[in-house]
Amino acid sequence: MDPVRYRILGTTQALGPDGGAVPVGGARLRALLTVLALRAGRTVPVPLLVDEVWGGEPPADATGALQALVGRLRRVLGADAVASVDGGYRLTAAPDDVDLHRFERLAGEGLRALADGDPAKAGALLDDALALWHGPALADLPDRTAEAARAGTRRLDALRARHTAALALGRAEQCLPELTALCDAHPLDEPLQALRLRALRDTGR
Structure with missing residues (x-):
């Protein structure tokens, strides 16, 4: 069962x-x-x-x-x-029966696959990890700031890695809308800005 x-x-x-x-x-x-x-x-x-x-x-x-x-x-x-x-x-x-812990496992495996030079495997794992999010982490805790912030940071790490994998696979056109939105939401995040510039370059803009 x-x-x-x-x-x-x-x-x-x-x-x-x-x-x-x-x-x-x-x-x-x-x-x-x-x-x-x-x-x-x-x-x-x-x-x-x-x-x-x-x-x-x-x-x-x-x-x-x-x-x-x-x-x-x-x-x-x-x-x-x-x-x-x-x-x-x-x-x-x-x-693994809890989405947050499953997210962390899948995201960790995805980051390792990216580091090992396998962007296709990394992208699939990171897609599965990010699909587990259905809203703000720990939304039902009265005071959720610290743990929720840590989870949010790990989600952003996974998003960066997923776009890195997608760009390595030649998918800049699909990446640009979300990368633009992420850069607008995190204007001081230099790695995200660099990914967006790379996507713009790869699409000839």
């Missing part, structure tokens, strides 16, 4: 074995799932869960409120989806 998969690159979602979305209602419930999925397969201590789910403004009985929230999440995902471990909870999922 296929595992449940989790999306945290955009609005947090759980996808059942058939690929259909499992309804995870409520901002706190999605925040809890986000924190657990971010550390899939690892125990997340109760204090960290409370801090991230409530954004530094925990309820009076934070431990009890967290227990109730975990109970609701188990009813949605299945009793075995969240394990109780000494001092915390763990999402019983492999890292």
Whole structure:
């Protein structure tokens, strides 16, 4: 049976074995799932869960409120989806069942393929990695700045590498619109500006 998969690159979602979305209602419930999925397969201590789910403004009985929230999440995902471990909870999922971790694996493989001089393989891997994004990373965490910024940086690295691979394969014409938009959004990013200039040169502009 296929595992449940989790999306945290955009609005947090759980996808059942058939690929259909499992309804995870409520901002706190999605925040809890986000924190657990971010550390899939690892125990997340109760204090960290409370801090991230409530954004530094925990309820009076934070431990009890967290227990109730975990109970609701188990009813949605299945009793075995969240394990109780000494001092915390763990999402019983492999890292590859979470889109962020799968993105990082595929992007890493794509960057290695590019470094090894295989732009076709790199492009395919990076396309698969970037297709996992459905919106801002960790959108359902109350205070998502640091982790989300790191994920955004890795996405930009993957975008640069994908365009480097595409230019190496002679696809400058297809690259130009997105490269232009990326350069407008990141005007001080010199590697992106260099890629755009290369694409302009390759298209005879």
